[in-house]
Amino acid sequence: MNILLIGAGGVGLGIASSVISQGAEVSIYATGETAKAIKKNGIRRTGLFTHYSFENVPVFESYADIPKDYFDYIFIASKTTANAEIAKNLNENRLIFKQDTKIIIFQNGFGNDDYYLKYFPKEQVFVARVITGFTRPERHISEVTVYTEPILLGSLQKEDPEQLTEIAEMITASGINCEVTDEIDKYLWAKMLYNCSLNPLGAILDVTYGKLTENDYTIEIMNRIIDEIFDVIKASGYETLWDSPDDYRKLFYSKLVPDTYNHYSSTHQDIQRKIKTEIDSLNGKVIELGEKNSIDVSTNKIIYNLIKAIENEF
Structure with a gap:
């Protein structure tokens, strides 16, 4: 099995190490210092679960150099x-694809497949729900820091997820549970509820997830964000795992946030590094769907605008 990884951060290197450990051949598209580090050191997976180290992992710094008609998965x-x-870039370099x-x-975030569906048929485009915590302490190392639930693979376009079983089994065999599901939308919205409520607000206030639950003012903001997202989910024809905002809040405040009390969000980390955040795929997507369906998403808009205002200073 030949796989091309694009995005050699903590998640990418962690997943790449997982499938290499089970016999897959992985090539990495990377540039700059990351490409240099991987060429020199290979890649490693550390932290929770089995540790892996692989040398001589192919790295391509230009799409023109990537082998043609070669990859089973990207x-x-x-x-x-x-x-x-x-x-x-993938559309302009289709020759690297096999037929299937x-x-x-x-x-x-949610809706990231839209970018790829502009160029490729829905039978080719799948998504994953990843809530395992990966960090990148060095440019060639992925550290697994948190595990709560399996990685999930599926299709937002209702394609059969069973065709991804081989990938799920490889990741599971590497030590990180991974499953396929035909309800990936429910799980992605569950992650959106969590991330949209915590990530930007924690970044704006420079606090951990847990601190946000110790302040009546931030609790009110998070509750409004959750209410708006539930309204958007219903109006957009999607589903999630809870019947009501109150059902979700019970789990959110009793388990989800306490389990990650000391965690700083990826949005917080991006702002500290003065790079653009993923806010458009988080609260920005809620706003897009809310406006499309005439739903009040004013609290999400305020949070979104505050993050954009901070980014504007970079």
Whole structure:
């Protein structure tokens, strides 16, 4: 099995190490210092579960150098801000695809497959729900820091997820549970509820997830965000795992946030590094669907605008 990874961050390197450990041949598209580090050191997976180290992993710094008619899967694990460019580049370099090559998107947010569906048929484009915590302490290392539930693979276009079983089994055999599901939308919205409520607000206030639950003012903001997202889910024809906002809040405040009390969000990390965040794939997507369906998403808009205002200073 030949796989091309685009996006050599913590998630990408972690997933790549997982499938290499089970016999897959993985090539990585990377540039700059990341490409240099991987060429020199290979890649490693550390932290929770089995540790792996692999040398001589092929790295390509130009699409023109990538082998033609070669890859069975393309894993997208970049920041969502790169999706438009990556989708365009893949379209312009279709010769690297086999006839039935599948794209699997390992990213935060909702609707990231839209960028790729502009160019490729729905039978080729799949998504993943990843809530396992990966960090990148060095450019060639992925550290697994948190595990709560399996990685899930599926299709927002209702394609049969069973065709991804071989990938799920490889990741599971590497030590990180992974499953396929025909309800990936429910799980992605569950992650959206969590991320949209916590990520931007924690970044704006420079606090951990847990601190947000100790302040009546931030609790009110998060509750309004949750209410708006439930309204958007219903109006957009999607579903999630809870019948009501109150049902979700019970789990959110009793388990989900306490389990990650000391965690700083990826949005917070991006702002600290003064790089663009993934807010457009998070609260930005809620706003897009809300406006499309005439739903009040004013709290999400305020949070979104505050993040954009901070980004504007970079």
